[in-house]
Amino acid sequence: MTSVIRTRKLVKTFSKGLRALDEISMEVKKKEVLVVMGPSGSGKSTLIRTFNGLETFDSGELEIVGIPLHSDHNERNVREIRKRVGMVFQQFNLFPHLSILENITLAPIKVQKQNRIEAEEHAMSLLSQMGIITQARKYPSQLSGGEQQRVAIARALALKPELLLFDEPTSALDPERVGEVLDAIRSLAEKGMTMVVVTHEVGFAKEVADKVLFMDSGKVIETSTPEVFFTNAKHERSRKFLNQIGE
Amino acid sequence: MRIKRYRGLFIQVIVSTLFISIVALFINNLSVNLLRAGLGLNFSWLFRSAGFALAEHPLPYSPSSSYAWALFMGWLNSLKVISSSLLIATLIGFLVGFASTGTNTLLRILSKLYVTLIRQTPLLLQLMFWYFVGFLSIQGEIFSPIKGMLSLSNQGIILSGINLSPEFSSLLVGLGIFTAAYISEVVRGGINSVPIGQWEAFRSLGLSENDGLYKIIMPQALPAILPGLTSQYLNLAKNSTLAIAVGYADIYAIGDTVITQTGRAIEGFLLLLLSFLLLNLIISNLMELLNKYILTYKQR
Amino acid sequence: MNKKHNLFPYIRRIAFSNSLDTCITLFILLAVFLLSTITIKWLLFGADWAVVIQNYPLYAFGLFPADQRWRPALWLLLLISLTIITLVGPRWRWLRKLLPITWIGVIPLGIVLLSGGLGLLPVASRYWGGVTLTIFLTTCSSLLAFPLGIILAIGRQSDLPLIKFFSSIYIEALRAVPLIAILFFGQLLIPLFFPIGVEINRVIRAVLAFTLFVSAYVAEDIRGGFQSIPKSQEEAAKALGLSKLQITQFVILPQALIIALPALTNQAIGLLQNTSLMAILGLVELLGISRSILANPLFIGRYMEVYVWLAGIYWLICTVMALLASHLEQKVTIEKLTIKN
Ligand SMILES: Nc1ncnc2c1ncn2[C@@H]1O[C@H](COP(=O)(O)OP(=O)(O)OP(=O)(O)O)[C@@H](O)[C@H]1O
Ligand SMILES: [Mg+2]
Numbered sequence: 004m005t006s007v008i009r010t011r012k013l014v015k016t017f018s019k020g021l022r023a024l025d026e027i028s029m030e031v032k033k034k035e036v037l038v039v040m041g042p043s044g045s046g047k048s049t050l051i052r053t054f055n056g057l058e059t060f061d062s063g064e065l066e067i068v069g070i071p072l073h074s075d076h077n078e079r080n081v082r083e084i085r086k087r088v089g090m091v092f093q094q095f096n097l098f099p100h101l102s103i104l105e106n107i108t109l110a111p112i113k114v115q116k117q118n119r120i121e122a123e124e125h126a127m128s129l130l131s132q133m134g135i136i137t138q139a140r141k142y143p144s145q146l147s148g149g150e151q152q153r154v155a156i157a158r159a160l161a162l163k164p165e166l167l168l169f170d171e172p173t174s175a176l177d178p179e180r181v182g183e184v185l186d187a188i189r190s191l192a193e194k195g196m197t198m199v200v201v202t203h204e205v206g207f208a209k210e211v212a213d214k215v216l217f218m219d220s221g222k223v224i225e226t227s228t229p230e231v232f233f234t235n236a237k238h239e240r241s242r243k244f245l246n247q248i249g250e
Numbered sequence: 251m252r253i254k255r256y257r258g259l260f261i262q263v264i265v266s267t268l269f270i271s272i273v274a275l276f277i278n279n280l281s282v283n284l285l286r287a288g289l290g291l292n293f294s295w296l297f298r299s300a301g302f303a304l305a306e307h308p309l310p311y312s313p314s315s316s317y318a319w320a321l322f323m324g325w326l327n328s329l330k331v332i333s334s335s336l337l338i339a340t341l342i343g344f345l346v347g348f349a350s351t352g353t354n355t356l357l358r359i360l361s362k363l364y365v366t367l368i369r370q371t372p373l374l375l376q377l378m379f380w381y382f383v384g385f386l387s388i389q390g391e392i393f394s395p396i397k398g399m400l401s402l403s404n405q406g407i408i409l410s411g412i413n414l415s416p417e418f419s420s421l422l423v424g425l426g427i428f429t430a431a432y433i434s435e436v437v438r439g440g441i442n443s444v445p446i447g448q449w450e451a452f453r454s455l456g457l458s459e460n461d462g463l464y465k466i467i468m469p470q471a472l473p474a475i476l477p478g479l480t481s482q483y484l485n486l487a488k489n490s491t492l493a494i495a496v497g498y499a500d501i502y503a504i505g506d507t508v509i510t511q512t513g514r515a516i517e518g519f520l521l522l523l524l525s526f527l528l529l530n531l532i533i534s535n536l537m538e539l540l541n542k543y544i545l546t547y548k549q550r
Numbered sequence: 551m552n553k554k555h556n557l558f559p560y561i562r563r564i565a566f567s568n569s570l571d572t573c574i575t576l577f578i579l580l581a582v583f584l585l586s587t588i589t590i591k592w593l594l595f596g597a598d599w600a601v602v603i604q605n606y607p608l609y610a611f612g613l614f615p616a617d618q619r620w621r622p623a624l625w626l627l628l629l630i631s632l633t634i635i636t637l638v639g640p641r642w643r644w645l646r647k648l649l650p651i652t653w654i655g656v657i658p659l660g661i662v663l664l665s666g667g668l669g670l671l672p673v674a675s676r677y678w679g680g681v682t683l684t685i686f687l688t689t690c691s692s693l694l695a696f697p698l699g700i701i702l703a704i705g706r707q708s709d710l711p712l713i714k715f716f717s718s719i720y721i722e723a724l725r726a727v728p729l730i731a732i733l734f735f736g737q738l739l740i741p742l743f744f745p746i747g748v749e750i751n752r753v754i755r756a757v758l759a760f761t762l763f764v765s766a767y768v769a770e771d772i773r774g775g776f777q778s779i780p781k782s783q784e785e786a787a788k789a790l791g792l793s794k795l796q797i798t799q800f801v802i803l804p805q806a807l808i809i810a811l812p813a814l815t816n817q818a819i820g821l822l823q824n825t826s827l828m829a830i831l832g833l834v835e836l837l838g839i840s841r842s843i844l845a846n847p848l849f850i851g852r853y854m855e856v857y858v859w860l861a862g863i864y865w866l867i868c869t870v871m872a873l874l875a876s877h878l879e880q881k882v883t884i885e886k887l888t889i890k891n
């Protein structure tokens with residue numbers, strides 16, 4: 004199987020000298036779902052954001068969907084990666100001045116130069132896949148959090164990405180809205196989408212993840228299958244973390 | 251409750267009595283002084299001939315024209331210099347604002363330098379610099395990339411056949427560059443008020459920085475920029491009265507001449523106030539229209 | 551991570567990330583290089599600095615009689631030391647209590663030192679000038695405009711309709727009019743409003759005009775501060791049984807002033823720059839005295855040197871003011887608002 008993400012000794016230091024990423028080496032294969040877990044401040048967001056060039060790094064090697072990225076952050080490569088990798092944020096980050104449909108069609112029209120009709124048709128099919136086709140003409144502020152996050156997923160899917168990144172997609176939602184978003188992600192996994200998901204949802208991880216990566220203080224502590232990680236974690240620190248989140 | 255209301259009333263009565271008596275005292279002094287100088291308030295002098303020449307006048311004017319007409323020419327000259335430097339200031343201001351929020355570090359440092367240099371020196375000094383050093387001391391033509399289209403000399407700027415006087419040119423450049431520094435700060439503030447998540451979202455969709463700025467960031471930044479822009483435009487209008495320092499005949503300069511010639515200080519001053527009020531009204535109403543247009547455009 | 555190892559990719563990232571960026575960076579480097587060589591050449595070889603060097607006393611004190619120059623110098627020195635003492639924040643309570651009174655005393659002291667009387671040789675106001683006059687105008691006008699601005703701001707927030715009306719009219723009217731018109735008003739019209747026989751010297755008239763003008767802007771800045779204080783503060787104070795006046799005095803105003811501080815210091819810096827407008831109206835403050843120097847046949851045409859010199863002085867004073875202000879801001883925020891977190 005080909006790998007979609009490959010990193011070797013990735014290091015990132017913020018100005019204060021603290022290592023947010025400390026020699027991270029890892030791999031994600033095609034059609035794999037990787038769940039990233041770890042305590043607050045362990046570097047999960049930093050890691051996932053380097054995967055589409057939102058965050059630069061200091062040294063090490065990174066290859067995303069076959070494109071190498073170095074610490075000089077070559078802009079052409081970054082753009083190419085972003086065209087082929089989708090990202091969903093904790094705070095949705097929908098564009099408030101654009102309608103739902105425009106939010107989704109903006110990138111296909113501007114980046115892939117699709118014509119409007121084609122882009123809108125595809126957008127509508129994505130919205131129906133997410134179960135919110137009736138909201139197409141509304142604006143983000145008129146939608147509930149769960150609906151907004153599903154729009155964000157549709158927006159990320161509109162470019163037909165080879166890899167989807169999720170940074171705590173359900174953390175900003177009301178508890179009763181979490182399920183609908185997780186269901187949407189689960190159905191993507193069933194269709195064979197390659198994904199990296201940062202989340203604290205243990206149930207989701209057990210069910211959907213192929214591998215769980217556990218981070219602490221910028222280091223990869225262990226990478227295991229969910230069966231091993233949640234019942235018989237190899238590492239002391241992983242077990243402590245699982246205790247703390249009540250597992 | 252009752253006592254409180256009476257106390258409020260009491261304070262108001264005292265303050266207004268005080269205020270009115272001071273104003274009355276001033277007005278009394280004023281009328282005594284004016285009567286002594288033989289100057290009762292009247293405006294008939296406005297229609298006497300002015301007797302001075304004007305270097306620049308958008309409409310036909312000669313020394314035999316009336317004071318009123320001279321003042322009107324001044325007002326038009328003000329309007330001319332305000333509107334043209336407003337365009338330049340907006341253009342430069344937005345460019346510098348973009349540069350100061352952009353990704354190129356050198357460009358960011360440079361725009362910062364520009365802003366501090368302009369903001370930490372007096373406008374009047376800058377205007378004099380542009381006039382005496384910038385235009386009057388040019389020897390011959392120093393800059394004419396396209397023959398007859400654009401040239402700089404001590405005769406001012408020649409732009410495709412239109413000759414702008416050195417006075418007008420230095421005001422145009424000076425006010426433009428000065429106001430642009432302030433506008434760039436307004437633009438920078440507006441752009442920075444857009445949440446960082448919006449930048450990350452458009453970037454992760456593969457949109458270019460330019461597309462993102464134009465399609466995503468600016469539509470959200472504009473409502474925050476417009477009020478600041480309006481007040482900078484109003485400041486520009488007020489600052490344009492420094493034209494007198496480089497000898498450009500704007501409304502204030504002509505008003506000053508008229509008052510000195512006729513001795514009609516109070517009336518002249520009232521007319522000046524009126525004309526500024528008119529300028530302010532024009533600017534703030536136009537900006538209000540723009541604001542409405544942008545809001546309706548946003549909601550469609 | 552050793553920084554050296556990463557220097558090259560870092561520079562590439564911030565300045566050469568794509569071809570447009572590279573073009574811009576190279577163009578700027580070229581332009582900066584050319585400009586700085588021209589400037590340095592001019593500064594060292596092209597310029598004739600005699601117009602500056604021979605006239606230091608004029609730039610500093612204007613036409614003040616040579617044997618009396620110690621008076622403005624003394625006043626400036628006192629002012630600077632007072633500023634430093636205020637900013638350092640003396641440890642002794644009695645000295646801190648003395649500060650406000652000393653600040654108020656700065657104005658009469660300056661007037662006495664400059665104009666004479668009380669045993670000093672009288673010096674007419676037309677001999678006041680240079681940096682001294684610039685600083686005198688700035689200091690006096692800001693010290694007077696500050697309390698007036700506070701009163702106007704409170705007036706505009708007042709529940710009493712008449713007071714609110716008068717304050718609003720005043721603030722709006724003064725903000726609508728260009729400064730030069732108000733200064734002109736001060737020079738030409740203020741005498742008309744006073745009884746015959748009352749003579750007010752030109753400099754004091756200018757101070758009055760600046761005060762009227764700046765107080766309107768100060769009032770708006772403070773009102774901005776008022777508005778950014780949460781309503782809950784007022785409610786909490788009411789619940790403690792404070793009267794309306796007490797609430798304003800002890801709860802709202804102190805917080806509003808801290809919030810308005812950056813805007814207020816900008817007003818002071820703006821005022822210093824705006825004192826240059828008096829050059830048009832016949833005072834010989836820093837810009838005015840330079841115009842007189844430039845009119846001297848000996849220095850004809852030396853505009854560039856003088857303007858660069860002036861820009862340097864103004865820039866220096868304004869930058870120092872801005873630095874002091876930001877120091878003050880930090881101090882005040884740390885001292886007053888630490889309870890917040
Ligand atoms: N822009 C930044 N500047 C400086 N330090 C940062 C920055 N962003 C993150 N950090 C630091 O890097 C470390 C990792 O942060 P990161 O956001 O990746 O953690 P996280 O695992 O996502 O935490 P959380 O679960 O709270 O989201 C933290 O110690 C954080 O303080
Ligand atoms: Mg995070």
